[in-house]
Amino acid sequence: MRQSFIARNPSVLIFLACLAVFTLAVTLMSHALGAEMISTSFIKTLGRTLCLCLVAIAMDLVWGYCGILSLGHFAFFGLGGYMIGMWLMYARTEIIVAESLANAAIPPTPDEVRDAIGSQIFGVVGSSDFPAIWAFAHSLPLQLALVVLVPGLLALVFGWLAFRSRVTGVYLSILTQAMTLALSLYLFQNESGLRGNNGLSGLQNLPGVEAGQDWISLWFLWASALALGLGYVLCAWVVSGKFGSVVRGIRDDEARVRFLGYSVEGYKLFIFTFTAIIAAVAGALYYPQAGIINPGEVAPIASIYLAVWVAIGGRGRLYGAVIGAAVVSLVSTWFTGGMVPSIPLGVYTVDWVDWWLVLLGLSFVLVTLFAPKGIGGLVDLVSARVAPDRHGADYGPDKGALREEEGRK
Amino acid sequence: MSALLEVSGVSVSFDGFKAINNLSFSIGEAELRAIIGPNGAGKTTFMDIVTGKTKPDEGKVLWGELSRNLLKMRESKIAQAGLGRKFQRPTVFEDQSVFDNLLMALKNPRGAFACLFYRPTRADRARVGELAEEVGLAAFLSRTSGELSHGQKQWLEIGMLLAQEPRLMLVDEPAAGMTLAEREHTTDLLVSLARTRAVVVVEHDMEFVRRLGCKVTVLHEGSVLAEGSIDHVTADPRVIEVYLGR
Numbered sequence A: 001m002r003q004s005f006i007a008r009n010p011s012v013l014i015f016l017a018c019l020a021v022f023t024l025a026v027t028l029m030s031h032a033l034g035a036e037m038i039s040t041s042f043i044k045t046l047g048r049t050l051c052l053c054l055v056a057i058a059m060d061l062v063w064g065y066c067g068i069l070s071l072g073h074f075a076f077f078g079l080g081g082y083m084i085g086m087w088l089m090y091a092r093t094e095i096i097v098a099e100s101l102a103n104a105a106i107p108p109t110p111d112e113v114r115d116a117i118g119s120q121i122f123g124v125v126g127s128s129d130f131p132a133i134w135a136f137a138h139s140l141p142l143q144l145a146l147v148v149l150v151p152g153l154l155a156l157v158f159g160w161l162a163f164r165s166r167v168t169g170v171y172l173s174i175l176t177q178a179m180t181l182a183l184s185l186y187l188f189q190n191e192s193g194l195r196g197n198n199g200l201s202g203l204q205n206l207p208g209v210e211a212g213q214d215w216i217s218l219w220f221l222w223a224s225a226l227a228l229g230l231g232y233v234l235c236a237w238v239v240s241g242k243f244g245s246v247v248r249g250i251r252d253d254e255a256r257v258r259f260l261g262y263s264v265e266g267y268k269l270f271i272f273t274f275t276a277i278i279a280a281v282a283g284a285l286y287y288p289q290a291g292i293i294n295p296g297e298v299a300p301i302a303s304i305y306l307a308v309w310v311a312i313g314g315r316g317r318l319y320g321a322v323i324g325a326a327v328v329s330l331v332s333t334w335f336t337g338g339m340v341p342s343i344p345l346g347v348y349t350v351d352w353v354d355w356w357l358v359l360l361g362l363s364f365v366l367v368t369l370f371a372p373k374g375i376g377g378l379v380d381l382v383s384a385r386v387a388p389d390r391h392g393a394d395y396g397p398d399k400g401a402l403r404e405e406e407g408r409k
Numbered sequence B: 001m002s003a004l005l006e007v008s009g010v011s012v013s014f015d016g017f018k019a020i021n022n023l024s025f026s027i028g029e030a031e032l033r034a035i036i037g038p039n040g041a042g043k044t045t046f047m048d049i050v051t052g053k054t055k056p057d058e059g060k061v062l063w064g065e066l067s068r069n070l071l072k073m074r075e076s077k078i079a080q081a082g083l084g085r086k087f088q089r090p091t092v093f094e095d096q097s098v099f100d101n102l103l104m105a106l107k108n109p110r111g112a113f114a115c116l117f118y119r120p121t122r123a124d125r126a127r128v129g130e131l132a133e134e135v136g137l138a139a140f141l142s143r144t145s146g147e148l149s150h151g152q153k154q155w156l157e158i159g160m161l162l163a164q165e166p167r168l169m170l171v172d173e174p175a176a177g178m179t180l181a182e183r184e185h186t187t188d189l190l191v192s193l194a195r196t197r198a199v200v201v202v203e204h205d206m207e208f209v210r211r212l213g214c215k216v217t218v219l220h221e222g223s224v225l226a227e228g229s230i231d232h233v234t235a236d237p238r239v240i241e242v243y244l245g246r
């Protein structure tokens, strides 16, 4: 009866193997290794897709497993991006400023350097002073800590308020939308100290790194793959065992879980905060590959897309979320990138850049109605073929016949 | 006499309708009690109040030696204090196995972190096996509980209640959907359980209650109509009028 974690979750091993093969294949086909089969920009797209898969896993945990339809997890994703973006921008500008001041007759004082960095970064919003929230931007370790702390604390406070007052269902979804909307409106203001609608840019350049973008893109691909792999194992571990039982119980009947003596609020808060941190880490890896982050990224619609990916991929199973995010976001890049030929209908030409959203909405509705298990549900069809679940029934006509336990070996 | 649970002067109304009206009730350690009453008498609502699901408009609910006020506690804290409940409609976690259902109910630390790092010990597994044996589900441990029959789900829920090892068990219509033999098993089980803990059984089947052979409280329109032995209450003219006479 007693089995190891891997034996109970064979999908983890399969997933890790697929991820490793994918990463290796992309690496071998990259510019950096001289193969020139995949462009550097496409490697960045693939790396970003891995980050989206990671945030989709977080979404699956909070929605598919715990039943909380959070429509605000992209706020945490974006915050993670902003936190790392602050260091990237500061450190890079610092190098540029140092170079330009190096030829000055009198060596610049630290204050002068800081002012120069400030006017470089905040010139676009008509300011040159560092807002208080940039206090740690000079330090990579501190800013990395903030990647986890800022979204984590926001989720903790928001979740505590919401769950303690027992806000559930559609009301909670609306509340999370309000949260991400409020964050994006706040960031849009120049006074927010994060360059308003300009956002943070130039994030693709790693300060002090001489290597070209072909190598940097590969490093980020590896880092994203590693984060996705670790995130997958961690989430699979969290939902296995008794904790997972309780969390799924909360999704199915939270009152019943309460009467068993579990504090439902505490569990929800744990899952909400934990997934917010995963989302933040995914965001911190995503935006250096995107090169720019602006308040539009945390607009309410982004979090809704996230839910659509997970629904299409199949919620309640981690690989479903990964499949959904990968398929939908890559197909979306394909359609919106103008790579799909338009369909001339005589009077009207179907331009996929505009019609892609209609297609996505339609597939969402169709999946919800006809295939609630999503793409991941296909796996059930296959595994049911391979090993029919006999629910402990014997194979043969009498007790002497082969038992299911024996047959499995 | 030291009461384990003491309910006094409790009233609750839903949109002006008084579901519970100045109800008082008390039960001691290791006592078996049956509550009977016609449909809508407020039996389930009474359990809702005691377990913290419904907050009454007035009255007191005191628990244990320290006379803790249950009305100030959350559902999960009340359950941790030792009140276990079986619902009228069997409520088990249908997409989880019988084993997982029982393991979740097993008396162990309930905190999120304790649960995250929890791995079932040999003793826990043995206990789950014992419980499954007791409720006749030993052969079904790995089955998804949604696949069980209605009666088996009742048993599973009773098993989950036992796993919690509560000091007071509130059992709402346990025999619904059970065969005659299962009903007898249920009465025997309840009687033996009541030797070590308090058990409150809600039932409207008079024969079932008679077999329990315990003190009976008759509920009508949200308050106690009569209390005593089964023969005493069935002889009460008011009880005959509102309940038995129909």
Ligand SMILES: Nc1ncnc2c1ncn2[C@@H]1O[C@H](COP(=O)(O)OP(=O)(O)O)[C@@H](O)[C@H]1O
Pocket: B014, B019, B037, B038, B039, B040, B041, B042, B043, B044, B045, B046
């Ligand atoms: N949440 C509620 N809202 C409104 N009315 C309720 C609620 N719960 C119970 N009632 C009403 O209270 C009365 C008592 O119900 P209940 O306790 O379920 O009766 P019993 O279990 O004795 O059959 C019924 O008339 C029922 O309609």
Ligand SMILES: [Mg+2]
Pocket: B043, B044, B088
């Ligand atoms: Mg009832």
